[in-house]
Amino acid sequence: MDDSDLAQPFIALLRAQVRHGLTVSQQYLAAAVYFDIQRLPQLAGHSYRRSEEHRGHALRIVQYLIDRELEITIGGLGEVRETFESPRAAVAFLLAREQTSTDQVTELARVAREWGDYLGERFVSWLLDREQQDVAGMSTLLTVLDRSAGDMFDVEEFVARELRSSPAPAGGSVPKMAGSGPNK
Numbered sequence: 001m002d003d004s005d006l007a008q009p010f011i012a013l014l015r016a017q018v019r020h021g022l023t024v025s026q027q028y029l030a031a032a033v034y035f036d037i038q039r040l041p042q043l044a045g046h047s048y049r050r051s052e053e054h055r056g057h058a059l060r061i062v063q064y065l066i067d068r069e070l071e072i073t074i075g076g077l078g079e080v081r082e083t084f085e086s087p088r089a090a091v092a093f094l095l096a097r098e099q100t101s102t103d104q105v106t107e108l109a110r111v112a113r114e115w116g117d118y119l120g121e122r123f124v125s126w127l128l129d130r131e132q133q134d135v136a137g138m139s140t141l142l143t144v145l146d147r148s149a150g151d152m153f154d155v156e157e158f159v160a161r162e163l164r165s166s167p168a169p170a171g172g173s174v175p176k177m178a179g180s181g182p183n184k
Contacts, residue, residue, distance in 0.1 A: 010111045010120050011070055013104075014061055020104060021058030023078035024097055025051045030082045031090050040087060040152060042159035046141075047094075050134075056177050057127060063178035064123050087152060088145045095138040102131040126174055137163065 032047035065072040084090035105127050112120035141155075141163070148154045 010108065010115055010117045011065075013108050013111055014065065014120070015072060017104060017108060018058045018061050018065075018072065019075060019078065020101065021054050021061065022074070023080065024101055025054035025058065026077055026080045027051075027097055028054060028094065030080050031084070031094055034082070034084055034090055035087065038087060040156060042156040042163075043087060043091075046159050046163050050094075053130075057130065059178040059180070060127075060175045063176050066178060068119070087155070088142070091138065091142050091145055095135070095142055098131070098135045098138050102128075102135050105131050123175060 028047045028051035032044045032051060035041075035044035035047055062072055062074075081093060084093065105124060109121060109124045109128055112118075112124060141159070144158045145155055
C-alpha cells in the first residue's frame with residue numbers, strides 16, 4: 001500500500017512519534033543512570049522500566065506501519081539531557097517530557113479522526129490511555145518528592161511500594177511490538 005493511499009498528515013505524525021518515543025526511552029535511560037549514580041535504586045529501576053516501555057511504544061508504532069505496508073526508517077534521536085541538579089529536577093523534567101508526549105499523541109488521534117483514518121484512530125487509542133497513566137504517575141511521583149521534604153528514603157519506599165509495575169492498559173489489547181515474535 002502506498003502512502004498516497006492514506007492520510008498523509010497522520011502517517012507523517014506517526015513516523016515522527018517513533019523518533020520521539022525512542023528519544024523519550026533514551027531520556028529515561030539517562031535519568032536511570034543519574035538515579036543509579038545518586039544511589040537511588042528504586043528511582044533508577046523505575047526509570048529503566050519506563051525506558052523499556054517507551055521503546056516498546058515506538059516499536060508498536062513501527063509494527064503498525066509495517067503491517068500497513070508503509071515506509072518506516074529509524075533515524076537519529078532528539079536531544080537527551082544527561083545531568084540534573086537534583087532528583088526532583090530529574091522527575092520534573094521527565095514529567096514535562098510525558099506531557100509533551102501526551103500532547104503529540106492527542107494530536108495524532110485528532111488528525112487520524114479528521115482525515116477519516118479509522119484504523120489509525122483505533123491504533124492510537126491504546127497509546128492515549130497509556131500516556132494519560134504515564135502523566136498521572138509522574139505527576140504523583142513529583143508530588144511525593146515535594147512532600148518528602150528531601151527525605152529520599154521516603155521517596156524510594158514509595159517507588160518500591162507503589163510503582164513496581166505498570167498498570168495494564170485500560171480498555172483492551174495492546175498492539176504487537178516489532179521484533180517481539182507472533183504473540184507479544
